[in-house]
Amino acid sequence: MDLEQARDNKTYAENFVTDFEELVNQFTTNFPKDVAELNKHVHKLTDFLALETSIFNLSSEQIDAFFMRLLKDYRKNSPQIFNELVIPTYLLNEELDTEIGIFKGKHWSDFEEDIRHQNRFHSKMVNEEQLIKFFQLCTVKLQPGSRYVRARISDTGIPLPGNEMGKAPEEKASSGRLNAVGIGYLYLCQDKEVALSEIKASVNDVCTIATYEVPCDSEIRVVDLSQITNVSYFMFDNKDVYLMNQEDLLELDNAMKTTSDRNRSEVAYVPTEYISDLIKSMGVDGISYKSSLVPDVRDVVLFAEDKVEQISNELISYQISGIKYRERKISCVNA
Structure with missing residues (x-):
């Protein structure tokens, strides 16, 4: 220009x-x-x-x-x-921050504390109208013909059939990053190895991987949370809305990328489960986000599994024979 x-x-x-x-x-x-x-x-x-x-x-x-x-x-x-x-x-302008801030003058960390330990089902801390505006600007369509995989560990050591590779049944659905206990969603990933890592498969586990395809005649709309910190400033008539919420949107983005550990409690994912429910209320089909293990790989969660088609001849089972660790040095705190 x-x-x-x-x-x-x-x-x-x-x-x-x-x-x-x-x-x-x-x-x-x-x-x-x-x-x-x-x-x-x-x-x-x-x-x-x-x-x-x-x-x-x-x-x-x-x-x-x-x-x-x-x-x-x-x-x-x-x-x-x-x-x-x-x-x-x-x-x-404190009053303005309370009026149009997505956490009404508070921050993501305050929201996490409130919804985990104070007001699980009736938190008054979120300005849902403002947060939904950001989500609407992150709504994209999955490319027709694109493929994703789902990995599951067999409890019996016997490869799983295709009809058991969908979302978890309500009575077996445990809490996840984007679903509360008792609610089953279809978790998909772009990459087979990443999918196996995300389910924490161990040596000798028998794992089955199913491939799903986005139908060519479908229109699957998802909120791409990886774009939440890149929403354009120029999309807002009120520029204060953009500036005052950048820090909290960055914290939300970081929460989506945080890797869970083996000791994760049921309340750990409550804040992101709330975000998922809010997005579902918008009428979209699911959520896309960067894998917490490999940022270049995208994960997709679909609220309804019938939006995609399982490719029957690409159902493959593996027995895990070894795991390759990648380490990252961290500083020690002196006693």
Whole structure:
């Protein structure tokens, strides 16, 4: 794009300059400097945009050069907003944060504590209307003809038949990342090895893998949670809604990517199960997200298993003969 043209010719890129002027207007240099809660949000404008948002795929210096070209007159009239420390204006308005924040002025960690240990079924902490707006912007269609796999461990050591590879029956459905106990959904994965790792298959386990295909004449709509932190700023009329919720959306994204351990309690997944139920209430078919083990691989959870077709001649069983470990060094805490 010719930035000078965008700046000087209003018909060249309609509203382009206005959009970025509105973005800059969401920040202020006038704030109390002695409030610790505010200090952690203090940055130079371009540093904040580079570090705290996904609006730009640029460095702070590159964003500054971009503004230098596009908002030449704005910079000349208000140089302080680009040169001094700033904070988002919504931080100075507690009432606004409560009104349009997805956790009503609280954070994902507060929501986790509330729904796990205080208000399991009637939490008042979520602004569902605002959260659904973000989910709607992440709704995509699964590609017709695309294939996914489902892996299951045989309790008896005998390979499982195809009719036992669907979602878990209600009486056997244990709690999972996106389903509460007693509710069975169809968990699928793009990759066979990742699917086996996700079910925590051990040496000598007999595992069956079924392949499912998205019918060519179907339209399966899922909320892609891997896009939740990349929702476009320009999709919002009220730009405060975008800026004030970025931190909490990032925490939600991290919760989806957290690997469960062998000692996971039943309440561990309650927050993401709530998110799943909220998405289901939108009328979509399921949820897509990055595998917690291999980020390049996508997992899909379908609320109804009849949306996809099992490929009968691709039902394969294996006995696990070995496991390859990958380690990541962590720092030790001194006693």
